[in-house]
Amino acid sequence: MESTNMLGTCLDFDLNINPIHQNDETSERELEEDHSVDEEAKVSDEKQKVLVEELNRVSDENKKLAGMLTMMCEKYNALQNLLMDLKSKRPEKEADVMLVRKRKFNFDDNNNVVGLDQNNDSSSSDEDSCKMPKQSIKKKVSRVFVRADKSDKTLIVKDGYQWRKYGQKVTKDNPSPRAYFKCSFAPSCSVKKKVQRSAEDPSVVIATYEGKHNHLNPSQSKISLVTSPLLKTSSSPGSVCTNSSGSNLTLNKIENDSIKHVQEFQAPPMQRVLVERMASSLTSDPSFTAEIAAAISGRILDQTRV
DNA sequence: CGTCTTTGACCTGCGC
DNA sequence: GCGCAGGTCAAAGACG
Numbered sequence: 025m026e027s028t029n030m031l032g033t034c035l036d037f038d039l040n041i042n043p044i045h046q047n048d049e050t051s052e053r054e055l056e057e058d059h060s061v062d063e064e065a066k067v068s069d070e071k072q073k074v075l076v077e078e079l080n081r082v083s084d085e086n087k088k089l090a091g092m093l094t095m096m097c098e099k100y101n102a103l104q105n106l107l108m109d110l111k112s113k114r115p116e117k118e119a120d121v122m123l124v125r126k127r128k129f130n131f132d133d134n135n136n137v138v139g140l141d142q143n144n145d146s147s148s149s150d151e152d153s154c155k156m157p158k159q160s161i162k163k164k165v166s167r168v169f170v171r172a173d174k175s176d177k178t179l180i181v182k183d184g185y186q187w188r189k190y191g192q193k194v195t196k197d198n199p200s201p202r203a204y205f206k207c208s209f210a211p212s213c214s215v216k217k218k219v220q221r222s223a224e225d226p227s228v229v230i231a232t233y234e235g236k237h238n239h240l241n242p243s244q245s246k247i248s249l250v251t252s253p254l255l256k257t258s259s260s261p262g263s264v265c266t267n268s269s270g271s272n273l274t275l276n277k278i279e280n281d282s283i284k285h286v287q288e289f290q291a292p293p294m295q296r297v298l299v300e301r302m303a304s305s306l307t308s309d310p311s312f313t314a315e316i317a318a319a320i321s322g323r324i325l326d327q328t329r330v
Numbered sequence: 331c332g333t334c335t336t337t338g339a340c341c342t343g344c345g346c
Numbered sequence: 347g348c349g350c351a352g353g354t355c356a357a358a359g360a361c362g
Contacts, residue, residue: 189335191354204353
C-alpha cells in the first residue's frame with residue numbers, strides 16, 4: 025500500500041499487529057485513513073515540538089551569550105580599574121622608561137647610528153633586529169585574513185601602512201608564494217608583514233604582522249577624524265586609539281566601521297556603553313583582534329567549504 | 331632619476 | 347656535518 029509506505033516504520037508496525045481483519049476492505053480503508061490522518065498530525069506535532077525545542081535551545085544560548093558578554097564587560101572594567109590603579113601607583117617609573125626610550129629613539133632617528141639600542145624592544149631599527157639574536161626578539165605576531173580575488177596575484181593587503189617588499193619565497197606547505205614586506209613609512213619601524221594566500225582557500229590572503237609600529241599610521245588622521253566622536257568617549261589611556269601604535273589597521277578599520285554601524289542602530293545608552301567598551305577592548309589588543317579575525321575567517325572558510 | 335618590485339643568491343636555524 | 351626550509355639581501359629592471 026502506498027499510504028503505509030509513506031508513513032514509515034511506525035505505521036507498518038501498527039498495520040501488521042492486527043491481521044484478523046485483512047479481508048474486510050472497508051474497515052481496512054477506514055483504518056488506513058484514520059491512521060494516515062493521525063500520523064500526519066503526529067508528524068506535524070513532532071515537527072512543531074522539534075522547532076519549539078530548537079527555539080528554546082537558541083534562546084537559551086542567546087541568554088548564555090548575553091551573560092558571557094556582561095561578564096566580559098565586568099571583567100574588563102575590573103581589569104581597567106586595576107590597570108589605572110597600577111599606573112597611578114607607578115607614574116615616575118614609567119615616565120623614566122618613556123624618557124629613556126624617547127632619548128634613544130631621537131638619537132637613532134637623527135644620527136642614524138646603529139647598535140646603540142640593541143636592548144630596546146620591537147621599536148628598534150631594522151639593522152638592530154638583523155644583528156640581534158632572533159631568540160631574544162619577542163615580537164607581537166598577529167594574523168589577518170583578507171578575502172581577495174583569486175585572479176589577483178598581487179599579494180597586497182591594503183592596511184593603511186606603507187610597505188616595501190623585500191622578498192618573495194615559495195614555501196613547502198603552500199604552492200602560492202609568500203611575500204615579505206617591511207614598514208617603509210618610518211626608517212626606525214621594524215614591523216614586518218608576511219602575505220600569503222591560504223593553501224586551503226586561494227581566495228583568502230593571510231597577512232602575518234610581526235612587531236609593533238612606532239609611528240602614526242599614514243591614514244590614521246583620516247580615520248580618527250571619522251571615528252573620533254565615538255572613540256573619544258570610549259578610548260582609555262593606553263588604548264590603540266590614543267597611542268596609535270596598533271599593528272593592524274585593517275582590523276581597526278573594520279572595527280571602527282562596524283562600531284559606527286552598530287552605534288547608528290543602537291540608541292539605548294547601556295548598549296551604547298557596552299559597544300564602546302567592547303570596541304575599546306578590541307582595539308586595544310591587536311592579538312585579540314587577530315584571534316577574532318582568525319576565528320571569523322575560519323568560520324567563513326568552513327561554511328564556504330560545505 | 332628616484333622609488334619600488336622582482337628574483338637569484340646567501341644566511342641561519344633546525345632536524346637528522 | 348649535511349641538507350632542507352624559511353628568511354633576508356641586494357643587484358637589476360620596471361615604472362612614473
